[in-house]
Amino acid sequence: MPKEHLEARRRQILDAARRCFVRNGFHATSMQDLLAEAELSAGAVYRYFGSKDDIIAATASEALAEVAAAFAADDGAPPPGLDDVVDLVLGVERPPLSGSRESARFLVQVWAEALRSPSLSARLKEVMAEARGVVGGLVARHQERGQLSADVPPEQVADVLMALVDGFLVRRAVYGHADPAAFRNGLRALMSVPAPR
Amino acid sequence: MPKEHLEARRRQILDAARRCFVRNGFHATSMQDLLAEAELSAGAVYRYFGSKDDIIAATASEALAEVAAAFAADDGAPPPGLDDVVDLVLGVERPPLSGSRESARFLVQVWAEALRSPSLSARLKEVMAEARGVVGGLVARHQERGQLSADVPPEQVADVLMALVDGFLVRRAVYGHADPAAFRNGLRALMSVPAPR
DNA sequence: TTGTCAAGGGCGAATGTTCGTTCTACGTTG
DNA sequence: CAACGTAGAACGAACATTCGCCCTTGACAA
Numbered sequence: 109m110p111k112e113h114l115e116a117r118r119r120q121i122l123d124a125a126r127r128c129f130v131r132n133g134f135h136a137t138s139m140q141d142l143l144a145e146a147e148l149s150a151g152a153v154y155r156y157f158g159s160k161d162d163i164i165a166a167t168a169s170e171a172l173a174e175v176a177a178a179f180a181a182d183d184g185a186p187p188p189g190l191d192d193v194v195d196l197v198l199g200v201e202r203p204p205l206s207g208s209r210e211s212a213r214f215l216v217q218v219w220a221e222a223l224r225s226p227s228l229s230a231r232l233k234e235v236m237a238e239a240r241g242v243v244g245g246l247v248a249r250h251q252e253r254g255q256l257s258a259d260v261p262p263e264q265v266a267d268v269l270m271a272l273v274d275g276f277l278v279r280r281a282v283y284g285h286a287d288p289a290a291f292r293n294g295l296r297a298l299m300s301v302p303a304p305r
Numbered sequence: 306m307p308k309e310h311l312e313a314r315r316r317q318i319l320d321a322a323r324r325c326f327v328r329n330g331f332h333a334t335s336m337q338d339l340l341a342e343a344e345l346s347a348g349a350v351y352r353y354f355g356s357k358d359d360i361i362a363a364t365a366s367e368a369l370a371e372v373a374a375a376f377a378a379d380d381g382a383p384p385p386g387l388d389d390v391v392d393l394v395l396g397v398e399r400p401p402l403s404g405s406r407e408s409a410r411f412l413v414q415v416w417a418e419a420l421r422s423p424s425l426s427a428r429l430k431e432v433m434a435e436a437r438g439v440v441g442g443l444v445a446r447h448q449e450r451g452q453l454s455a456d457v458p459p460e461q462v463a464d465v466l467m468a469l470v471d472g473f474l475v476r477r478a479v480y481g482h483a484d485p486a487a488f489r490n491g492l493r494a495l496m497s498v499p500a501p502r
Numbered sequence: 503t504t505g506t507c508a509a510g511g512g513c514g515a516a517t518g519t520t521c522g523t524t525c526t527a528c529g530t531t532g
Numbered sequence: 533c534a535a536c537g538t539a540g541a542a543c544g545a546a547c548a549t550t551c552g553c554c555c556t557t558g559a560c561a562a
Contacts, residue, residue: 113511114511117511131421133332133417133418133420135331135332136332138546138547139548139549140546140547148512148513149513149514150513150514150548150549151512151513151514151550152513154548154549155511155512159548159549160548160549216413216416216417216420217420219413219417219478220330220413220414220416220417223327223330223410223413223414223479224328224329224333229479232479232480236480256494256495256497257494257497260490260494264491264494265491265494265495267476267487268469268488268492268495269495270472270476271469271475272465272472273472274471274475274476275467275468275469275470275472275473275475276468276472278416278468278471279471281416282416282419283429283430283433284430290458290461291461291464291465291468293457294457294461294462294463294464294465296457297454297461298453298462298465298495298496299496299497300453300454300496335520335521335522336521336523337520337521345538345539346538346539346540347523347539347540348524348525348538348539348540349537351522352537357521357523
């Protein structure tokens with residue numbers, strides 16, 4: 109009886125917490141908000157988590173794990189077109205990262221929280237460093253095939269691609285209007301600009 | 306006596322508030338933190354601002370005004386190279402927007418806060434819509450000169466450019482390592498990718 | 503089958519703290 | 533002396549967290 113029930117309760121709490129945090133941010137969400145959303149009492153929740161900070165850390169960590177998984181899944185995959193990389197990472201077809209506007213909103217909150225939590229910041233940098241490696245590898249393979257000028261460090265291109273993803277997430281979370289197809293279209297156009305001067 | 310002194314006090318409070326908010330976020334900053342940073346008493350601060358929310362709104366609004374000004378300054382300017390647009394907007398030479406890591410951090414906090422404040426969200430969308438118009442205009446002029454394929458709506462390209470800026474800000478704020486020159490370099494490489502397939 | 507008991511999950515009022523805000527008394531200045 | 537700014541103690545509300553009690557559950561003895 110215990111094992112699976114305990115895990116289910118934990119999930120119930122984390123899911124409720126995520127909904128609250130998406131709606132109101134970490135620090136503007138009170139424990140009472142969270143308890144109401146989870147339909148649980150204070151005593152019950154505190155049996156599973158030691159403090160509110162623990163719950164914040166757990167939800168944030170889970171979200172980052174999803175991001176890491178989304179990038180790791182592309183590692184070693186047959187090298188797609190370079191803008192397909194963006195597609196993948198925008199999660200047009202890959203649910204975890206881009207799930208919906210809620211995921212984007214939550215990630216923005218995580219960024220903000222990482223600005224004041226050293227441990228969260230460390231974990232975030234870790235995840236992004238790994239992702240940079242994966243994307244950098246894809247870029248390098250394109251360079252070997254001559255589809256991209258080879259005299260620029262692959263990491264620099266990877267940084268730009270990942271910044272595009274972050275920027276897209278911001279637009280989806282904050283501004284609302286973020287159509288992946290239109291975005292891809294714009295990027296495609298940008299990628300065909302001739303060298304300057 | 307009154308006029309300029311009042312304005313100076315207001316500035317003193319807003320500057321202190323900004324420092325606090327950058328350090329700890331809006332809601333994890335207490336009034337006492339703020340009072341200590343401003344070296345003022347509660348009574349003094351509440352003479353200038355009605356509530357903590359007013360202070361949050363004022364600092365956020367000020368930051369957005371700086372962003373708007375940075376974009377507006379480029380309107381009607383002689384059309385630079387398309388990656389120069391990115392330079393401008395990254396603020397390599399334009400202090401207000403990119404000032405430093407602190408500005409980027411503060412903007413991330415503003416994004417997060419906009420997720421729960423309708424009025425701030427509205428103001429943010431307003432500013433970004435205007436910026437989109439400016440950048441879209443620059444893109445359109447490039448299209449007229451044949452420097453960019455003309456069969457794509459300028460706004461779509463503008464969205465990508467602005468997402469790049471947002472993404473760059475995230476990286477500067479959160480991950481620390483964000484060298485504008487390297488970024489520009491990576492983007493330059495990306496912009497010379499031949500058409501796919 | 504039925505009665506008993508120990509264990510533990512769950513509850514929600516109570517707790518002490520900290521929050522944002524207000525109020526009154528005290529300089530300071532023109 | 534009047535008027536204005538400022539300070540800091542004081543206030544109620546709301547916060548995160550704790551604590552003692554209830555109820556359910558499963559094993560076991562009768």
